[in-house]
Amino acid sequence: MVSTEGQITITYLMKDYVVNQELYELIQSLPTHLRHLLYIQTMRFYWRDYIPLTSRVPSWYSHAIQQQQLLFDARYKNIHFLHLPCNTLPQYKQYIIGCQCEFCLYRVHPLEKMKQLQLNKEGFLYFYQSMPYTESEWNDRIEIINYENPIYGLPIFNPNYEEESSSNTNKQSITTFSHFPTDVGENE
Secondary structure (H helix, E strand, O other): OEEEOOEEEEEEOOEEEEEEHHHHHHHHHOOHHHHHHHHHHHHHHHHHHOOOHHHOOOOOHHHHHHHHHHHHHHHHHOOOHHHOOOOOOHHHOOOOOOOOOHHHHHHOOHHHHHHHHHHHHHOOOHHHHHOOOOOOOOOOOEEEEEOOOOEEEEEOOOOOHHHHHHHHHHHHHHHHHHOOOOOHHHHO
8 A cells, every 4th residue: 555645545456546545534433333334346347347358249240140131131132152252362363153243243354254154064074074173061052050951041152143044134034025015007
């Protein structure tokens, strides 16, 4: 306990506390029972405002939420895991069949894209042979939740996305044009 002018420094549990000397002497002059009650009341106020470290939101939590959102968007937009901004530098990206990221859609030469799509059409294993081996689920088309009695979850990555979307577009355009009247000239 170190005292300076009107102030007293008390060390408790390796922490220094500065207290008014007059207040300290008045508390010391109280009966022991009242001091205990005062201590209990003070501790109640202290614990009311105290938030333990274990119940606080961790510092990395906001980044984890961003990562989860990034992975969900990749599944939703059919973007391959290798083309996420956290995995590959832009200068090392290569075209991945079916990937709908900005690089694969707009920056790849169209002839290279057509060549890769043709090779994939000829052999359905071409995509899996051209991708690096991984035990993760990111090269699978759909998530399998239970292998004994297969329960299928969300789609993960569809390498045939461009083929399927172009065939769906053709089907839609055929049905759209079939609704137009063919005898427009005769009605005039």
